[in-house]
Amino acid sequence: MKRYIYKKQKQPIYGAFKGLFKLFLHKPKFINHNENLPEDGLMVGLHMGKFGPFYMSQYMPFKFAIIGAHQMLESYKERFLYLKNVLYIEKQHKSKFTSTLKATFEACFSKYIYKGMHIIPSYQDMRLLHTVHNAAKTMDNGLPVMFFPENSDNGYQKTLQECHDGFITIAKFVSKNRKKETPIYPFYTHVKRKIIIIGKPFYLSELKGKSNDEIIAYTRDRVNDLNPWYEDDKKDNQLFPIKHKRKVD
Numbered sequence: 001m002k003r004y005i006y007k008k009q010k011q012p013i014y015g016a017f018k019g020l021f022k023l024f025l026h027k028p029k030f031i032n033h034n035e036n037l038p039e040d041g042l043m044v045g046l047h048m049g050k051f052g053p054f055y056m057s058q059y060m061p062f063k064f065a066i067i068g069a070h071q072m073l074e075s076y077k078e079r080f081l082y083l084k085n086v087l088y089i090e091k092q093h094k095s096k097f098t099s100t101l102k103a104t105f106e107a108c109f110s111k112y113i114y115k116g117m118h119i120i121p122s123y124q125d126m127r128l129l130h131t132v133h134n135a136a137k138t139m140d141n142g143l144p145v146m147f148f149p150e151n152s153d154n155g156y157q158k159t160l161q162e163c164h165d166g167f168i169t170i171a172k173f174v175s176k177n178r179k180k181e182t183p184i185y186p187f188y189t190h191v192k193r194k195i196i197i198i199g200k201p202f203y204l205s206e207l208k209g210k211s212n213d214e215i216i217a218y219t220r221d222r223v224n225d226l227n228p229w230y231e232d233d234k235k236d237n238q239l240f241p242i243k244h245k246r247k248v249d
Contacts, residue, residue: 028194040139041183070121079115080107158233188226
């Protein structure tokens, strides 16, 4: 297991990619519904495809960390398998050939991009405690932590529908760890529409007595309410249309 350490020093490879992609990813309109920029807390919203997190890491006017797949900080083999089977075949519905080709190339340098984006590795076992601890430490350093709760097992979506309750667990444990309640900021972003919107925060104490399903429904509505194109997007919610039969080795 790789230990996460937030590093303030520059990441030269990541910096080079930022400069390159700025030629293609244009600066978005930034809308903040708060008086000040978030200085800690949990930010929840849609992944919006492969470039969503990278897009925000380039153009958000404040620093933040992202809770993401631990495989992308592991060995070349782990990165290759995650990119091929999960990112490209499962989420983007690419063919096996295309997925293998892209993963073979991208696994060579993706680790450095993830480090530059300050990814906090996430796990689905007891190592989740390390994720929570790292998230708390990051917030103590004055940085918010981004989390994507959407269920993207069948691909990335345009609107938030099904989502996991991991953000609730993280918010509760981080609040307990820091002895300070964690604000949860909903956000919306879209690369092609060139927009990033940060909503007003809410707290789990405001939803005291609610079940996890009710908290999820409330969070889902807060995220979707930020989407100016919600009514159109929910009619065709698949970000990447299924063109190939998915077959994961």
